[in-house]
Amino acid sequence: MRLLLMNDHAFHIRGRMIPIRKLLIQLAVFVLVIIWTYSGLEKLLDWNRSWNAFHNQTFPSDLADILSYVVPISELVLALLLVLGNTRWWGLMGSLLLLTVFSTYVGLVWWGAFPRVPCNCAGFMESMGWGAHLVMNLFLLSMAVAVLGIGYGKQVES
Amino acid sequence: MNTLIKRLPLLAFVLAAVFAFAFTKPVDPLQPQYGQDDMGLIYDVTNVQRGSGPNEYQCDITSETCLWADIQLTQPLSSNGKFVPGANLVPIN
Numbered sequence: 441m442r443l444l445l446m447n448d449h450a451f452h453i454r455g456r457m458i459p460i461r462k463l464l465i466q467l468a469v470f471v472l473v474i475i476w477t478y479s480g481l482e483k484l485l486d487w488n489r490s491w492n493a494f495h496n497q498t499f500p501s502d503l504a505d506i507l508s509y510v511v512p513i514s515e516l517v518l519a520l521l522l523v524l525g526n527t528r529w530w531g532l533m534g535s536l537l538l539l540t541v542f543s544t545y546v547g548l549v550w551w552g553a554f555p556r557v558p559c560n561c562a563g564f565m566e567s568m569g570w571g572a573h574l575v576m577n578l579f580l581l582s583m584a585v586a587v588l589g590i591g592y593g594k595q596v597e598s
Numbered sequence: 599m600n601t602l603i604k605r606l607p608l609l610a611f612v613l614a615a616v617f618a619f620a621f622t623k624p625v626d627p628l629q630p631q632y633g634q635d636d637m638g639l640i641y642d643v644t645n646v647q648r649g650s651g652p653n654e655y656q657c658d659i660t661s662e663t664c665l666w667a668d669i670q671l672t673q674p675l676s677s678n679g680k681f682v683p684g685a686n687l688v689p690i691n
Binding site: 463464466467469470471473474475476477478481482485486487488489490492493495496500501504519520522523528530557559569570580 | 603606608620625650658660679
């Protein structure tokens with residue numbers, strides 16, 4: 441495949457121009473969809489482990505009861521919003537919001553703001569420490585901000 | 599190529615769904631679970647929920663093993679956790 445960079449704004453592949461901006465947006469959305477879909481489905485498929493993981497966290501049991509349902513459903517809803525072109529902007533805004541909430545909680549745990557530090561012993565994050573988890577969340581958050589920042593407006597690119 | 603780029607999010611959704619179904623192994627609810635506290639006392643927590651209540655238990659982050667599959671504590675179930683029993687849980691030894 442011959443790849444030529446043309447005028448700093450597009451790749452030229454097999455005679456077609458592929459705008460860099462569009463490609464970067466799609467790649468960022470690709471990553472976010474993978475994360476939300478896998479994470480949401482994993483929580484629903486391994487319900488017992490997910491339930492226990494939420495109840496092992498530092499927030500009250502009543503809140504854990506609610507979050508056990510709300511978090512995986514929200515993740516899957518965000519994934520669907522990102523997949524559909526007409527709702528992608530809302531998916532990005534929702535991702536920004538959810539990632540901010542997650543990053544704040546993970547950051548507080550990592551910083552030692554709570555009396556105890558729960559283990560990360562559930563899900564595909566099992567092998568990650570809280571520090572690595574925070575770095576990953578901040579990276580995804582930065583990516584969502586960057587995509588919105590480079591001009592992904594409400595006008596959909598379908 | 600433009601079509602492929604446009605379909606990337608849908609491809610991501612399908613791939614992630616396939617991997618989730620393929621690699622998620624639900625925990626057997628009948629799997630025996632045991633924990634050992636700081637005093638060396640062993641607790642049977644097979645049907646005990648995690649939480650902060652007196653009849654529940656928690657796993658705090660450490661390099662130890664929180665849960666074991668057998669009472670002899672030879673088969674770890676989860677890593678990186680210290681078993682912390684609730685006040686009302688009764689040890690079996």
